[in-house]
Amino acid sequence: MTFDDVLPYLVALGRCVFAVVFVMQILPLLIWAERKGAAYIQDRPGPNRAHVMGIRAAGLVHTLNDVVKLIMKEDIVPGHVEKRYWAAAPVIAMSVALCTFIVVPFGDNFMGYQLKVSDIDGGLLFVLAATGMGVYGVMLAGWASNNKFSLLGGLRASAQMVSYELSMGLSAVVVFLIAGSVSLSAIAEMQAGAIWNWTVFTPMGFIAFVLFWTAAFAETNRTPFDLPEGEAELVGGYHTEYSSLRFALFFMAEYANMIVASSVTATLFFGGYNLPFVTPAQLREHADWVLMAAALAAPTFVYFAYEANKRKQRPFYQALPAGDARLKEPMVFVGLWLGAAVAHVGIGIAGALGLASKLSLNFISFGYLESTAVFGPDLVTAIVGITVLAAKILFGCWFFIWVRWTVPRFRYDQLMDLGWKRMLPLALGNVMFAAIWVAFFPTGLISTLFGSK
Amino acid sequence: MALPAARKMSSGMSAGESIYLVEMLKGLALTMTHIIKNIFDQDRFRTVEYPDVRKSMTERYRGAHRLLLRPDGKVKCVACMCCPTICPAKCITIIAGEDPNDAAEKFPVEFDIDMLRCIFCGFCVEACPKDAIRMDTRIYEINAYTRQAMVHNKTYMVNLMDGLKPPAEEFYRANPDNAPAGFAGDEPAVPVGQPFVNLAAGAEASGAGRAR
Amino acid sequence: MPKVKINDVEVDVPAGTNMIEAAALAGVEIPHYCYHPNLSIAGNCRMCLVDIVGGRAPEIACNMVAREGLAIRTDTPNVKKMRQSVMEFLLVNHPLDCPICDQSGECRLQDYYMEHGNYDSRGIEEKVSKHKRQDIGDKIVLDAERCVQCSRCVRFGDEVTETGDLRLMNRGDHTEIGMFPGERLEHHYQGNLADICPVGALTNKDFRFQRRVWYLRETASVCNGCATGCNIQVCHQEGEVFRYLPRRNDAVNKSWMCDHGRDLVPGIAGLNRILRSKVDGQAVDVEAALSSLAARLKAAKTVGVVLGNRATNEGNWALLQAVRKNLPNAKVYAVAGNDPGSVEFADKLLIDADKNPNSAGVRLLAGVDGRVGDAADLGSALGSIDLLLVLQDDVLGRLAGHGKPAAVAFLGVSKNATSEAANILIPVCHTVEMDGSYVNRTGRVQRLRRAVTAAGDALPAWLVLERLGAKLGAAPGTGMVATAFNAMAKVVPAMKGMEFKALGDAGLPLAVEPAAVAATEALA
Known part of the structure; x- marks a missing residue:
């Protein structure tokens, strides 16, 4: 067996690991953002007590504490549950959330390999199918808990997901029509280049985006549509009977769903991994310039370091007794930010020296390895793609959080009213409108009128 | 009897509001303003970062009770029972005794306040005809590992007057003679999961089960 | 019956009534310190000053005997002023002792x-x-x-x-x-x-x-x-x-x-109370004690039963019922005299030489029953009795020096010589723990009321004995003290027409009828 025989399996494994790790790394960040965002919206400091050797990292350590807590907690199995289904429910919820991620492209091809887990032809259809599976986790949890509150929560969740899936699917159809493909890679490629290539900047695309995004809130059970776990009337909803890591799985599945919803939305409507006005081809061509541009971030980091230094004067630090571990915290942050600035300057210098366009295995190993295929530009393109997509995902997730702490929960009849009487007709009309539009402007309004791509 | 006619549920919203989107954006703008303000000026927070920063209470704050002494060193309290009478939480227990050498005749042999029950209403201070009890210590950290240590007794409350401020538990451990009945150092006096009093044995031991 | 008028309210009062009592009949309270209904009139506190309609000057109500046409007023500004002034005068030298004064709460000065x-x-x-x-x-x-x-x-x-x-x-x-x-x-x-x-x-x-x-x-x-x-x-x-x-x-x-x-x-609530039932020294619950008592009563050849001079009428009645219906061979006694250790003092006023609260009641029931032996009978028979059932009285203490019965069952409140000797011990309620009735030395049936919950496992004696009767075979009582009393009152001639509810706070005197003469003769 040669290396080339094993390579496809290694690549497949690497893609899977990457997808899971990508989601799992964003998760704690989101939990932190939720808490800190809620706190700042409500004019309070939010989590800031837990620390490791005096480093509190603006409350990020709390997430670490949470993980430890959830693992250490007693795993209570109530006597009245349907044990098998009850135990399966959180696993289904979490794995379905992660599954959805496999068709999302992270960037343009890297050395001929697509940057996504699996190139399923169905693409977007798979996303819709997988999110449809997600309801099983919640429904099973509600039913198997053998508890009227949980059951009601599960019922609400399934009814709500079924209702909103229609609008969601119809909005996606609009994107199919525009892109002429259901493959997310193709949809992302279609949006490369000028910013008006993004689907959201077409009339029907915008409407589709609003509908899709609203439906995403319902699909992920987030406020204002988080009725399945309406604690005022249903205790904890479908996860009332869960504790410890089983609860953690539901908790993480909610955030994983947010990440998935954001990534799909970003890909469908916001150009996916594409930077506006810069195509992947252009990135490849000017990889060194991209590296040099990274140096532009350095002053920002220096400013952060300056701000971190100023924090020493806050009354909180003044009140701490001498020798408190937290006293060294501001200086640690100053060091970190300055380090980041230096690193970025270094990257810029590397770009200036034209390293990106020379990067190959032969180059890295000072001639010891023989492969001379230059992968520097591809690597830069991939990193930029992943970063851009991650930024779009994070903004999407932030929007979820932002909305949650802004608006109150809908009433159930309002929720159904909105889903069936308003969004569904609008989505249907939008599909017809899109079909007509695409018939007249097959490559988009601006491209069709001005002939540029 | 005819059923009442079905009423169309009116949301009371204008057409613009019923689209939700505009109102939603308004709300989002409002919350974002708060976030931005708070990021750039963290001193806006009114939060007191408690164990590190402590709030100093006002003069009128009702904290832990203390018992006042007369110039001759005896407690002012004459066990008139006004405070246990007015106490809405029924947390004050006074056992009165007669002091043959004192013109005041009556004094509290025991004066216990169960801080687990106390609701800090201050009625006891208002009711006291002798200005013997006050809540002006401004102590608000009242906690212990056992129920027994949550009972502030006469000796402890008298000592609070000297600016002495140990938690009751520490004080009782240092002065075991003055600790309330059942207070046992480090261990909880009542093992977890055990009934408080063995009713059958207790009744037999204390005669009719209601000894004075 | 002179008719007097108090603040426009006309009342007929018995002759000789003073105006404080007359006003009370009219629903008007006249404050007073020195007046007491069971003491002579002193008239030195001046708190009860009232205006006489058509009178020359205010007078004290306590010393004013009701006469036809007398009209007084207690609501005039003059009276209010007088009361206020008297209060001020009385309090001039009164120390502010209320916090340490036991009278606080029931003090006329405060009120x-x-x-x-x-x-x-x-x-x-x-x-x-x-x-x-x-x-x-x-x-x-x-x-x-x-x-x-x-x-x-x-x-x-x-x-x-x-x-x-x-x-x-x-x-x-x-x-x-x-x-x-x-x-x-x-x-x-x-x-x-x-x-x-x-x-x-x-x-x-x-x-x-x-x-x-x-x-x-x-x-x-x-x-x-x-x-x-x-x-x-x-x-x-x-x-x-x-x-x-x-x-x-x-x-x-x-x-x-x-x-x-x-x-x-x-x-x-003293240490001397009997709290748990015991059979041969073993603590058991009341039901078990009653069961073994019933079994032993049936098994014993000679059974002696002693009515309790310290027990209520209902208790004695339930005991008589249980015995007479089920144990035809049992002999019933009533032992007069005081328990050893009781106060040996008597006077003409209130303190009687007989320290039992219900001796008259026992004599009354014994008379109705007609077959009850006295202390002398029991004393001579004591040594030959197999099982002696005693209700509350310290019979063995009273009959010290006579023989000893083979076994003793005692239903009692406190420990004494009989409870020490008892093979079966069952606690019963103290007077303040139950409802019931006593007959006092003048033949007045007076009612007890339950004030506090019973100590230990104690139950009212009549209830315990009704249950014992049920275990022996007779139909159980209704478990209500009023029913027990009313059933007894129907049978006892001297109690004819009495109802438990009608006893009230003051009690009712026994009716003296020809048929009941035998029972009531001894009361004098």
Whole structure:
């Protein structure tokens, strides 16, 4: 067996690991953002007590504490549950959330390999199918808990997901029509280049985006549509009977769903991994310039370091007794930010020296390895793609959080009213409108009128 | 009897509001303003970062009770029972005794306040005809590992007057003679999961089960 | 029946009634300190001053005997002003002792100040100080400063106990209540001094500082100290009895009771109580004890049953029923006399030589039954009895020196010689723990009321015996004391027509009918 025989399996494994790790790394960040965002919206400091050797990292350590807590907690199995289904429910919820991620492209091809887990032809259809599976986790949890509150929560969740899936699917159809493909890679490629290539900047695309995004809130059970776990009337909803890591799985599945919803939305409507006005081809061509541009971030980091230094004067630090571990915290942050600035300057210098366009295995190993295929530009393109997509995902997730702490929960009849009487007709009309539009402007309004791509 | 006619549920919203989107954006703008303000000026927070920063209470704050002494060193309290009478939480227990050498005749042999029950209403201070009890210590950290240590007794409350401020538990451990009945150092006096009093044995031991 | 008019309300009052009582009949309260219905009129507190319609000047109501056409007013500004002035005058030298004064809460000065005083103090001079905290007797502490010189205690000593021990001395502001030097209160009615004192000058040593009176609840009952059956209020809080107070009943005890009666209070929750039922020394529950008692009663050849002079009528009746219906061979006795250890003292006033509260009731039931032996019968038969069932009385103590029965079953309140010898021991309720009735020495049926919950496993004797009857075979009673009494009243001729509810607070005298003469002869 040669290396080339094993390579496809290694690549497949690497893609899977990457997808899971990508989601799992964003998760704690989101939990932190939720808490800190809620706190700042409500004019309070939010989590800031837990620390490791005096480093509190603006409350990020709390997430670490949470993980430890959830693992250490007693795993209570109530006597009245349907044990098998009850135990399966959180696993289904979490794995379905992660599954959805496999068709999302992270960037343009890297050395001929697509940057996504699996190139399923169905693409977007798979996303819709997988999110449809997600309801099983919640429904099973509600039913198997053998508890009227949980059951009601599960019922609400399934009814709500079924209702909103229609609008969601119809909005996606609009994107199919525009892109002429259901493959997310193709949809992302279609949006490369000028910013008006993004689907959201077409009339029907915008409407589709609003509908899709609203439906995403319902699909992920987030406020204002988080009725399945309406604690005022249903205790904890479908996860009332869960504790410890089983609860953690539901908790993480909610955030994983947010990440998935954001990534799909970003890909469908916001150009996916594409930077506006810069195509992947252009990135490849000017990889060194991209590296040099990274140096532009350095002053920002220096400013952060300056701000971190100023924090020493806050009354909180003044009140701490001498020798408190937290006293060294501001200086640690100053060091970190300055380090980041230096690193970025270094990257810029590397770009200036034209390293990106020379990067190959032969180059890295000072001639010891023989492969001379230059992968520097591809690597830069991939990193930029992943970063851009991650930024779009994070903004999407932030929007979820932002909305949650802004608006109150809908009433159930309002929720159904909105889903069936308003969004569904609008989505249907939008599909017809899109079909007509695409018939007249097959490559988009601006491209069709001005002939540029 | 005819059923009442079905009423169309009116949301009371204008057409613009019923689209939700505009109102939603308004709300989002409002919350974002708060976030931005708070990021750039963290001193806006009114939060007191408690164990590190402590709030100093006002003069009128009702904290832990203390018992006042007369110039001759005896407690002012004459066990008139006004405070246990007015106490809405029924947390004050006074056992009165007669002091043959004192013109005041009556004094509290025991004066216990169960801080687990106390609701800090201050009625006891208002009711006291002798200005013997006050809540002006401004102590608000009242906690212990056992129920027994949550009972502030006469000796402890008298000592609070000297600016002495140990938690009751520490004080009782240092002065075991003055600790309330059942207070046992480090261990909880009542093992977890055990009934408080063995009713059958207790009744037999204390005669009719209601000894004075 | 003179007709008088009080504040426009016309009432017919019995001849000789004073106007305080007449006003009370009309629903008008006239405040007073020195007037007491069972003492002579002194008229020195001046609190009961009222206006006479058409009269020349105000007069004191306590000394004003109702006569036809007399009309008084208690609501004129003049009367209000007079009351306020009297209050101010009485309080001029009164110390502000309320926080340490036992009278707080039942003090006339406090009550009337709030009702009729309510003036702003004009006092700028030093108060006259007098002798405080004087130990003048075994039961009483005297604080002369608090006294308002009403002289009730003086009259009590002169008229009721006829000991003449307390006196008002000196004059004017310096008038002071006190005893002659070196003297102490010696009589057996000292507790009443604290009761009649309208202020805190005379307080009870036993109750001193024990509990604030506003915590106490009162239940009307009857003292179980002797055959007199004084009417009392049982003052209790949360299941604990703190004191007995006399309750006015002019047919029995007027407003008084003796100190021996008050001394019974500690015994209610005392260490001497029987709390758990025992069979041959083994603690068992009441049902098991009753079952084995029933079995042994059936098995025994000669059974002796002793009615309880200390038990209620209902208890004795239930015992008689259980025995007569099921144990035809059993002999029933009633043993007169006092338990060993009881106070050997008697006088003409209230204290009877017979220390059993219900001897008359037992004699009455024995007369109805007709086959009840007396102490002498039991004494001679004692050694030959296989099982002696005793209700409450310390029979073995009373018959010390006679033989011993083979086995004893005792239903009792406190431990004594009989309970020590008992093979089967069942606790029953103390007087204050149950409803029921006693017959006192004059043949008055008086009602007990349950004031506190029973100690330990104790149940009312009548209930225990009804259950015993059920176990022996007779139909059980209804489990209600009123039903038990009414059933008994139907059979006992002297109680003809009595109903438990109708006994009320004052009790009812036994009817003396030809058929019941045999039973009631002994009552005299």
